[in-house]
Each structure stands twice: as structure tokens, then as C-alpha cells.
Amino acid sequence: MPPIENDTGKNDLKSQIQLLIDSNQVMVFSKSYCPYCVKVKDLFKELKLEFSTMELDLQEDGTNYQDMLLEMTGQKSVPNVFINKTHVGGCDKTLQAHKDGSLQQLLCAETEAYDYDLIVIGGGSGGLACSKEAAALGKKAMVLDYVVPTPKGTTWGKKLHFKDTLY
Structure with missing residues (x-):
């Protein structure tokens, strides 16, 4: 199949x-002939x-899957192991994690549900752009922005005077 x-x-x-990753506690992307995959x-x-x-290697579009896994994980080789939705890595990293x-x-970890997929600290142009892009990708984002409260009794454009002190 073409790319x-x-x-x-x-x-x-x-x-x-x-x-596949979300619906399986342990998900292994593999190739049937790979000795490292067999080991895992x-x-x-x-x-x-x-x-x-x-x-x-048995999938018609297996190369497309492997290319997408590379994009998602940064790992080009197989096996590509996920446990409880967490990317473990390849054979060496999986064996090391066992050791x-x-x-x-990872196997015993309880998965926690969160209300948001992303929390952005800072409501400036970068924070808003980030949260807007996350929303475009279908993610729930929360933006936290610290705003200094206006002292009570002030209005926009007027200066506040307390006991001959200009604030």
C-alpha cells in the first residue's frame, strides 16, 4: 500500500x-520474524x-503503521511496547524495565482519569495559541493565567492615592 x-x-x-493502545493493557507492535520481538x-x-x-509485516499497510508509530513515539524499530497506555520502548527497554x-x-498502576488533557500556564498569545491548537486536535485544555486584582474602588485610567502616596 502506498504511503x-x-x-x-x-x-x-x-x-x-x-x-489499540487504549483498549489493551499490554500492546506490542511487532514483526513475526524479528528475534527481539520474539524475546519480548x-x-x-x-x-x-x-x-x-x-x-x-503481516499487515497490508504495516509500513504506514510503523511510520505513524515513529511519529508518535520517536522509535523506529520493533518491538514497540505499550503498557497501560504508556510507551515502554523496544526490547532492551522492556527487558530492563522487567529487571x-x-x-x-506499570502493570499494577491504576490509570487515573483527568478532566483535562492539557493544562497551559499563561494566558498570553503563546498560551492561547497552544490551547487553541489542542482544542483543534480534540483535546480538552485548561488555561491558567494570573491576573493582579485591581484594588477596590479604582477605575480604569485613574490613579489611586492613599495618604499622599501615588500608586
Whole structure:
């Protein structure tokens, strides 16, 4: 299948990948012939973990999936492992996470629900542009901006005098 040229196709592919990641506790993007992928899958079998795999070499558009995974994670190689929606990495990082105990922490971690996908601190032009772009991508953004309250009794354009002191 040819590479995806338009944004709609890319967004659909990204949504499909995100759906796989979100709906599986352990998701492995793999290639059937890759010895590193086999090593990771053997680890999960040894740990008696349920996991889902997508064999990219057996998919008609597997290269498009791998290109999108590169865009999403910065990782070009397989396996590409996600646990509880968290990107773990490839074979070496997954084995290291098992060795140092962080794999178990990821597996046992309770996923928390948040009201917002992004919190922007600063309501200037950059903060507003950031939150507007997040909203365009379908994310819920909150903008926090500190505003110095106006002293009580003042109006715009007038100076406030207290005991001969100009403020």
C-alpha cells in the first residue's frame, strides 16, 4: 500500500493505533520474524500476561503503521511496547524495565482519569495559541493565567492615592 499523503488518512491511522493502545493493557507492535520481538513476547508469556500484538509485516499497510508509530513515539524499530497506555520502548527497554521492577509498577498502576488533557500556564498569545491548537486536535485544555486584582474602588485610567502616596 502506498504511503499516506493526506492528513485525514494519517489521523485515521493514528486513531486506530491509539485505539489499540487504549483498549489493551499490554500492546506490542511487532514483526513475526524479528528475534527481539520474539524475546519480548516470550517474556510476557513467561510472566503469564495477556498481551495483544499487531504483526506489522503481516499487515497490508504495516509500513504506514510503523511510520505513524515513529511519529508518535520517536522509535523506529520493533518491538514497540505499550503498557497501560504508556510507551515502554523496544526490547532492551522492556527487558530492563522487567529487571528493575518498573515493568511490574506499570502493570499494577491504576490509570487515573483527568478532566483535562492539557493544562497551559499563561494566558498570553503563546498560551492561547497552544490551547487553541489542542482544542483543534480534540483535546480538552485548561488555561491558567494570573491576573493582579485591581484594588477596590479604582477605575480604569485613574490613579489611586492613599495618604499622599501615588500608586
